Amino acid sequence: MVPSPAPAVPASSLRDSAEAALRALVGREDVALREDQWTAIDALVSRRQRALVVQRTGWGKSAVYFVATRLLRERGSGPTVIVSPLLALMRDQIAAAARAGIRAATVNSANVTEWDEIHAAIARGEIDVLLCSPERLNNPAFRDEVLPRLAADAGLVVIDEAHCISDWGHDFRPDYRRIRTLLADLPGGIPVLATTATANARVTADVAEQLSVTGRLSAAGDDAAAEVLVLRGPLDRESLHLAVLDLPDPAARVAWLASSLGALDGSGIVYCLTVSAAEEVASQLRTAGLEVASYTGQTDPAERERLEQDLKDNRVKALVATSALGMGFDKPDLAFVVHLGAPSSPIAYYQQVGRAGRGVERAVVALLPGKEDRAIWEWFGSQAFPPEETVRATLAALSPDAPTSVPALETRVDLRRSRLEAMLKVLDVDGAVRRVQGGWIATGEAWSYDAERYARVAAARRSEEATMLAYQRLSPEDADACRMAFLRRVLDDPELEDGWQCGRCDACGGVTLPAAPTAEAVASAQSGLDRVGVEIVARRQWPTGLSALGLDLRGRIAPAEQAAAGRAVARLDGLGWSVPLRELLEARDGEGRPLDGETPVPLRTAAVRVLQDWDEIWTDASEPEERRTMLDGVVVVRSSTRPVLVEHLAGGLARWLGVPLLGAIGPVAEREAPDRHDVNSAIRLGGVVKRLALDSGAEALERRRVLLVDDSTDSGWTLTVASRLLRRAGAEAVHPFVLGVR
Template identity: 70%
Template sequence: MTSSDDPYADLEPTWTDADVPPDDDVPPPPPEDVPGPVVEDAPVAPARPAAGSPSGAQQAAPRDDRADATRRAKLAMLRGLMDTAGGEGGTLREQATVALRGLVGRDDVELRDDQWRAIEALVAFHRRALVVQRTGWGKSAVYFVATSLLRARGAGPTVIVSPLLALMRDQIAAASRAGIRAVTINSANVTEWDAIHARIAAGEVDVLLCSPERLNNPAFRDEVLPRLAADAGLVVVDEAHCISDWGHDFRPDYRRIRTLLADLPPGIPVLATTATANERVTRDVAEQLAVPGEGVGGEAVALATNDDVLVLRGALDRESLHLAVLELRDQPTRVAWLVEALQEIDGSGIVYCLTVSAAEEVAAQLRTAGLAVASYTGRTDPTQREQLEEDLKENRVKALVATSALGMGFDKPDLAFVVHLGAPSSPIAYYQQVGRAGRGVDDAVVVLLPGHEDTAIWEWFGSQAFPAEDQVRATLAALTQTGETMSTATLETYVDLKRSRLETMLKVLDVDGAVRRVQGGWVATGEPWVYDAARYGRVEETRHAEQQAMRDYVATDGCRMRFLRAQLDDPALPDGWTCGRCDRCGGVTLPPPPDAETVASAREEMDRPGVEVEPRKMWPSGLATLGLDLKGKIPDGERAEVGRAVARFDGLGWSGPVRELFAPRTPDGETPAALRTAAARVLDDWSAIRGEAPEDGEAPLLVEGVVAVRSVTRPQLTYHLANGLASYLGVPLIGAVGPVPGSEEPGRHDVNSAQRLAGVARRLRLELGEGALAGLPGRRVLLVDDWTESGWTLTVAARLLRQAGAAGVHPFVLGVR
């Protein structure tokens, strides 16, 4: 705030000691030779306080006596005014306590000191605050109580930016219990947006929740966001670590919050909350909160500087959690232990897996063992997700076997356990997920079962990071040269990035001002843009450091909760502190490793090779740009049948041998014996390649030949596999589909769908002799490749065979990525 903005700038400090706020508001002055804290509402510097600080609040340097006296007197006057404002009577803190008790439904609860500090900063002084506190501390109580007090004083509704529908549902329910009227704007209720804004204008809405993705929707950004900024009485950014690309769960759409904050009128308070932010992330989020806004007449107003953001960081110990790590030899042993453990551990909980396939397969295996569980992943239908959340909350299931899709904001106070089959790539992400447990119970068991495959999974997710500069420049050039709105699908024909990475990159460029999302796609803004290679490099280094820290967590012989608190830069972590509850401290006893019989049973259950390979049914958009006359639906007469694979790369059971076979270190060679057997079993169980079985005999084989996809990288493997399957079926290997001369160099798999198809379509041709070509019409063939990811090699090869007269093409591969 500049002096011209200060309503007390012309006051002379002539007050006496009676004018100074009481001791509970302002700490006593320090001794002359010892630096001490200033008024607790003074601007907060981002530097980390000394370990052991009770509140973890970051403090500014002391001011000179005259300035400090002036500030304290103003503070006393303001507090006196705010204590009597509103219609409920009592001091502001008394009113806040009444609101809190209404929220939780109990008359014996009191505000924590830092809850009160945050509420006072928002309501009395309209400040910006960042609250970093452990899960279950009561961060949502801060913004609901502040909302109640601000609304009583005539402020507009609170706008909460929340990342997950599950979190929104819980927050709406919590608000309703406190008599706070909450609504949500999301992609499922677009037709209700006008009605919701009419309710806001009529004063009938206290809280409006929206997702960060909504902030980047063109209609929402251009039509709704300005009205929200103008009407808001308080803005809340929940799970604020998502703002920071240093965070474990960075989401580009969260950066759009800067636009919302910049458009706020002066004096609108802002609160950001998270449980998982280390010092670096905390500093970055505070910088985002300090973005300047627009003043009257469009002149920039310094609404906040980084020093003006009140940062409250508390102790991150979770006294109910008993942490443990159990290292078991392989997947069957880990799943066998889980089967037995879930029958011994009381209550219900969450089993986390690193991939969707693993979650689905583990859930199926646990159900086979008689346990009431269900899978919960990014592929789960939203309606079903809501039902599954309720089933877990009501203890109708023993566990949900989930990916990180079930994480932030899911609130079940009596969640009794969290088990991880596979380690997350970051201790901070791990702390966030285990924080679901033990919120409302004295003891909760938290177990990590790390796997040998964890590193490979981390590396795959890491490969989705921000692209190289040449790929970014190619995207900007495509948008600039056409001068037109381009959809993501059309951009894929100009850029070799996969869809998910392309969309993420475009969101970052949008926030940076280089592109803009509009109806129908994206346009270039023409604004200069700099590729911050140094920053992206540091983010990558941080990612690798966090992965190593996760390995260190598994291996540590020290206190596990201390390790996690240190990783999060807990400001209240004393030297030498231990939790006394984890396996290293002797505070948890786990079920023993499973016996041989139980492991054998789990292994047998996993020994089920065979997954479907869905054929491609549509060509990508915009292929004419790449010189291909392909569009729309793939005709039935040119399409492959539903295929089969031994396993997915990211699952359990046979996924392990498949991953090992295709690991970069594995040389080309014959198909391993175990996978030959698995492939034969898949063929035996594949009804589509056989006809109707007579009553007294076997079903006739419909496939009359095998065609190999000739591999340049693994020629021995694919030939041996195709020849072996032909021999097993008793049909001839009639030829191959291979690269045209001069195109033997294998195509890239790390590109988007359109680019991958273009490369495959130009590269492949039929390699069948005259006799095979003459005999192909009307016959069905088995098309054999080593593995598939995009599906375009199988699609193009099947199309070539169908165009040559094949009645049906049945793809078979060892693995599906």
């Protein structure tokens, strides 16, 4: 059904209706639309135009589409479809819509049991707004059965957080590019609104291209129904007081947090770059007596919702979070945002700090960068679009008729699952593959590898990293130094004037952070970070489809061939012992080869402490000095890259335990080269199985309990296969031990 043109309504009457809808939405009688809000609403309702609104967080972008929805529904239009990226955002938006008398519902992975009733309610005209995730757009049933009806009957289509469309942006999501298909299928006359707070000029232009619109800046009042109306406002946030505090190491940064958060007004967010760091910092702050909790991509969805509400209700001082707590989280009185480690992009940084100060006059925003930040940026950068030969191999492995599941595809393509799935989404958007029930098929359509674009995106990423480093280096001694001016400049704020300064940041004299921590506080934090010991959970299941690799392995690993739970000194993506471990395991010579040498003394001590605290390898005793180890010996996993390190570590642990070295497991002669670590689980396992063998010189292992020593573990397959070899050789138990967990 093609919507009929809206009946002519005098502009003054339409604006009065829009103002009334706004007052119902916010629950106040003293509010009025901003001029750009009204311009966007008028374009959507009166001219059924496409609009791109780029405005700072807290400006009121959601008010535009809810008010426009109210007006369009009153004029007989169909429901609004909002593509929204986060469940947290959806929950807040549904609550906001209800206040304005707008009936909203969502379809997402957390409410599958409600989908049928929601679809029926849409058909009955009982839903005004349907929110769906971008991933839902390619769910086969939703895409083929529900979406066409919505596209035909929609009154308004909204793409929230539209910067996700652009691979020039900090948070590109391949699923968002499916929106082009959605828009292409819309009948004429259905207005479209795209909104974001975080887009520089390049991202704005790319979003406009992805929306199939011209993307030129249009002055209010232009009669440009065939073109997009782009409304970009100033990015200054008058409540934000920006500062950077450069401290020497993780202990000093954690100590500053522990001593300073209590002095900051209200509640807020502490951002960390990795899951391990967030959990570690949260634990440290709780030990210091602060009411905090960790919030990451690994947090259960129900727990996330509870934690979000705890923060909104000020039941916690802070959530220590990764970027999983970002877009859409709405707490107007959020009083501070602290970053323990810098995001790699100024756009990402501005987006995250924009959570603060939306409804308060003053909010503190502090960045505590770390030396380890660049290594983390590099890892995230390595997850970019794969090389052409890998993509071609994937296309060749897919049939045009019979679907192939991702686990089956893993046996034919040497990519980690997360990267493989992201690549398939891009290929799907490009039309080369298609997701169907049961997996993926090849479409047979011509596809070209856009190497030039991928290289430009990688170069843009490196440029953004350099920009973040420049932001950190700003100081009051620099001419016209101002942190907010710096961010506004790199985000191409159209209203930034030459020489403008905010007067609120540490570079231009408007904020003073709590003092650097005392030596005693740093020592206390260091003591907390000095905890060692991470459990390594043994593999229990073989991947599917290994027969394609010539391996007769399937199902559950036989209990008689399994490893026991193991231990590591620390994870490599955290703080504390993670720092020296990363320095050791990532050290390279001038030609890029791993540096090798004896285990550094501090790590020897840390390894011994892990063994001392590992109850499973000791007999029970009333006094610690009366314990004796239940281990009968040590076996080393020989290394092609760090043989000295691994053998020195294994020998030292054997001497400390008072048990013999029983031998080694190592690569067979024709496969001395180490396997890649950036491949998926099945490919990694296939390489390990073909590479490892028990040395012929190993002593008899019958009924022996063995400590299996390696330098690090990632997928866990080296330890799993090595343990299986030892168990099949007669070992009663195998306890893996490594320095670091990747």
